[in-house]
Amino acid sequence: MSTVYKSVDGYPLKASCDEHLFQFRLTAWQHEPHSIEIMKGKQLMPRVVGLNEKELETLDILSMRGNKIMSDILYEGKSKIIYRGPNNESLIIRYKDTATAFNGEKKAELSGKGKLNAAISSLIYGYLAEHGVETHLIEVIDDATALVKKAEIVMIEVIVRNVAAGSFSKKYGVPEGTALKNTVIEFSLKSDELGDPMINESQITAIGLATEEELKEMTRQAFRINELLCALFAKTGIRLIDFKLEFGRYDGKLILCDEISPDSCRLWDIDTDKKLDKDRFRRDLGDVLDSYQDVLRRLQNVR
Ligand SMILES: Nc1ncnc2c1ncn2[C@@H]1O[C@H](COP(=O)(O)OP(=O)(O)O)[C@@H](O)[C@H]1O
Ligand SMILES: [Mg+2]
Known part of the structure; x- marks a missing residue:
């Protein structure tokens, strides 16, 4: 079947779709005379009767050829x-297979990591949203790609710690694995050039990175997210050691942005203390992808 649609910026689109294959072919003429193939994920399944406004808008930008997104890289x-993104309020995030550590000094391609992190992050964001946390996630586009709200990122990383590890252990001489008597919240300046230095609240407000109210709100949300994530991971037999959050300003509010994945968390098996996170890559422990896969499988089992 073949129907004529109009794209959001006015040029006519010829579309045909095969109900059974759930494959959508779209030809934009008067534009570039090429055909764009879109393999539909669950979310954006074309309907035989036609596409709604949102789907059309999204298709306009998300047109994929092979695996390539035909939109500008920002x-x-x-x-x-x-x-x-398809409009000014959204962005498309594509997770890469690149693993980096020590501020980009160590780097490797781990085939499949992007999809694992995308799946883990969207599962966690779905869970947090169900529990009242506002996140940037709008919808999953494909295995490695998500449509998100375009926020103004607060240039601070919010780090939450339940157990001593990593830089905390090194800086303060507390052995890795020591349970902390209270949850620790740390801030660091989001700057690769400066090596993400730790920054305190009066320094943050003094240089205008965030207001006092915003700091209070990010701290409140960080504690809430920690409670929710500890409970979720405990069900999977994983201890949430620490993690990093990013927030963004959107529609007058602070919403959770970026990702929550084994790249941004420390996750240890409850029984064996086996590390299931990026430390496997940082410290050359091997089995990086198997461990990420294990985290995803465990989360899927309890969701
Ligand atoms: N919802 C959002 N709106 C705007 N920017 C975002 C959003 N979510 C994440 N980002 C930003 O997009 C970038 C994600 O890419 P990433 O590879 O993590 O970059 P980086 O190397 O800077 O950490 C980050 O700079 C992050 O702050
Ligand atoms: Mg990042």
């Missing part, structure tokens, strides 16, 4: 690529 980070 930013390429260490582990994700950010593309222009």
Whole structure:
């Protein structure tokens, strides 16, 4: 079947879709005379009767050929690529297979990592949203790609610690694995050039990175997210040692942005203390992808 649709910026689109294969072919003429193939994920399944406004808008930008997104790259980070979204309020995030550590000094391609982190992060964001945490996630586009709300990122990383590890252990001489008497919240300046230095609250407000109210709100949300994540991971037999959060300003509020994945958390098996996170890569412990896969499988089992 073949139907004529109009794209959001006005050029006509010829579309045909095969109900059974759930494959959607779209030809934009008067534009570039190429055909764009879109393999639909669960979320954006084309309907035989036609597409709604949102789907059309999204297709307009998310047109994929092979696995390539045909939209402008706005930013390429260490582990994700950010593309222009279908409108000014959204962005497309594509998770890369690149693993980096020590501020980009150590780097490797781990085939499949992008998809694992995308799946883990969206599962966690879905869980947090169900429990009242506002996140940037709008919808999953495909295995490694998500549509998110475009926020103004607060240039601070919020670090939450339940157990001493990593830089905390090193800096303060507390052996890794020591349970902390209270939850620790730390802030660091989001700056690769400066090596993400730790920064305190009066320094943050003094240089205008965030207001006092915003700091209070990020701290409140960080504690709440910690409670929720500890409970979720405990069900999977994993101890949440520490993790990093990023927040962004959107619609007058602070929402949870970026990702929560084994790249941004320390996750230890409750029984064996086996590390199931990026420390396997940082410290050359091997089995990086198997461990990420294990985290995903365990989360899927309790969700
Ligand atoms: N919802 C969002 N809106 C705007 N920017 C975001 C959002 N979520 C994440 N980001 C930003 O996108 C980038 C993600 O790519 P990443 O590879 O993690 O970059 P980096 O190397 O800077 O850590 C980060 O700079 C992050 O702050
Ligand atoms: Mg990052």
